[in-house]
Amino acid sequence: MEEETKQVGRRTFLSKLAGLAGAFGIGAGLDSQPAQAQGSVVNPNAPKTGTPVVPVENTRHSGWPSQMVINETAPKWNPRAMPKPGDKIHEFNIEITVEKIEILPMEEHHFYTFNKTMPGPEIRVKEGDWVKVNLTNKTHDFHTIHWHGMYVPCEMDGVPLGTQYPVGYNQKFTYLWRAQPAGTHFYHCHNMTNMHIQAGLYGSLIVEPAEMDIVQQTFPYEREYTLVLSEVDTDFLREQMNAMLAMGVTMDAMNGSSKLMSKMSGKMMGWFTSKEEFEKAVRGGWTPPYHRSRTGPPMRVEPNFFFINGRPYPMTEHMHITRGENIRVRLINAGILLHNMHLHGHDFWHVCVDGAPLASPVRMNTVPVFPGSTADIIIQGTNPGGWHFHDHSDISLMNNGMSPGGMMTMLMYEDAEAAGFKFKEIIATDS
């Protein structure tokens, strides 16, 4: 994503404070360039080119800190503080639109997107830097951005009707927060979360440690991959998006008339200012939208496509490695199902959960990644070939019920042929 980085100087300090105040309010219009998709293959925190990769056999006893720090969950910086002179502010513009995305050849569906990509662009900053995000909503649905796992001030948490009003059509909202804690995180829309994440409103958020990166120090690596896991029920999504957009189009048309706006009471939306008011409305005859007389049987969510970075196999991107190399893989489960990611032919080190280093790396070949959770693993180049890396909950290995497909990619050794292994991948869409 194209970002604008600024140092706060004495001259601009006061205006930044004003901007922060605006951000904590209803948001403000900004005219920076739209953000764009950003890859995550090369770790900018890696040793400079030429730094020798530590041989695999020397990494087994590396001095990984095993002591628990009792107050480690406390923020390093007061989340409610303002930027100070000399602080670095990364500014991003994010626009939400409806796009037609081809997830497989000729398999197109409508999705909501951050900056026209699914997942949204990766945000990668250093711990302690400030992040300013100018969100613009160009759809007729409501949206917010929730910074999952971050110690943000409450007003910036992105929970509609909880910490802010949802952002409507053509409205803007500015988020400002300090990046902490370090680690692998993600962001997503928090309005009708189940549907909006299925619709594509999620993206990775990587906060690099301000000081020593214990993972880098223990398992030196130059390349890393971010794999965002998710799934979608395309029929549920189409029905829900159509219903919400239809309601939004009606509401937005009513917005043009003061007479009609006066009829948009909370009961039309199902919004109330207190539990007591809600209870009074129901007991007074208002029928809530979940009542069987309005809903009938519940609409079940049965995902039929399973994604790694917004695409199912065989359209997923490969990971690459060479013999003797460590690569870091950041796994983010933005979806609603548990995904047990299994690597063929290798064990790997599970080093972080939810961005935080484990008390000790755990050796395994299948790592569970819970919904809303992240897991960092280190794969070591020890067994040349072309290896499958996939969710072992095999229901996720299908495209619309047909296997193979879904949540699978390949770990490809770039020097496999030199090691005597010739591999030609066969693209199978029906086993």
Next chain:
Amino acid sequence: MKQNRTGVALLALTAALLPAMAHGQAQKSPIPEQPSIAPQIELDGTGIGTLQLSSPRTTLSNGVRSSNSRINLSDSALLLGVSQQLSGKTGVGSFVVGLTSTESNRSPSGTDAFLHQLYLNFQSRKLDAAIGRTDTGTRLVDFPTIRGDDLNEFVNVLNPFSDGSNVQEHRYSNQATVILHSSLRSSLNLHAQNLITTTPSTVGQGGINSYGIAYQYQELDALAALKKVPLWGAGFERRTLGSGEGGASNVLYGGLVYNIAPDPVDRIDLRLQDYYAFGNDTRAFGSVTDTFRADGNTIALGLRYLHSPFGVPGYQVSLTAGYKTYDKVRHADTFGLALTGVKRLGSGFDLVLQYQYQNRQSAYAAAYSGVKDEHSIQIGFVFNFTNTFNKHLGPRRSLLNLQHQYLPD
């Protein structure tokens, strides 16, 4: 041992016969191998039951007003539709079959079942092609009466080949239709129809006896209550009556829905439709069929108030009125009106009440058993539902397709 052999032989025979029996349960597909995948199945239905009290008065010498009562079940319907996506995402193929109940003089009970929908349909973004029995190509505006055939003589372009015993013959026809779409809002309908023929002189004729063209504009459903004119259209139809029947009858027609108070909560709208028939030389009414053929003008108007507290329909009050006059037949004017109230008791389930009146001048009344005027009142329930199984196709005019690029599902 012998018994065992008999058992084995029976098993073998059964095994040989079962596949044949299975094939025999349905008609053969043109390419019998893998005729279809599991399609999307849509089941729709409408149940209408009313207690009807009528008070007709005749033009006969005694001219007294009589009264009668009946349980009216007409216009109830059940529809089954199946659809599937076609190869290469070229579009969607559908098959629909449906029955509706009808008042029929031919049935001893007064109620009969009528096959009103049976068609196959190909849909893509720009093209809609259908062949079979479905709504006539001249249907344009729906009026807010309990049944679609209430005030039938005013709200539907009438079928000049019908003997008048089944009102549904004016509303449904056998046809081949091509609809060309532009932006999924505008459509041009080109059709050739076999209007159902039941008059003694035409009964049994199944050929094309009507063809025409119609244009229609339809706004997003989400804006139907907010745009001033969410629907309008016009068309031309030529019905090929023979010279012995007065000659071909042409119809020019048009209509619209106009929101007087565009408001999703307190909506007031006006529906207007007019059709003008010309070219036929019928100058006197020898039968009710002549009233469907003769040149003349028919106008229908509906005024409706719909109250939808918090956006959910609550009740509706409407007045629908129609007036018909003939160019070449004197004393044949007629007018009718319906005052309708609907109270929604639950989603799709309504309590309905309707008062209806029709007045006929003498020449027109003569064609209708001499009934000069008639009052009727109905009270009852309506249940309307739609349910989709194996859902995997979206409607073509979905908001996503209308606003965010079309997807052929």
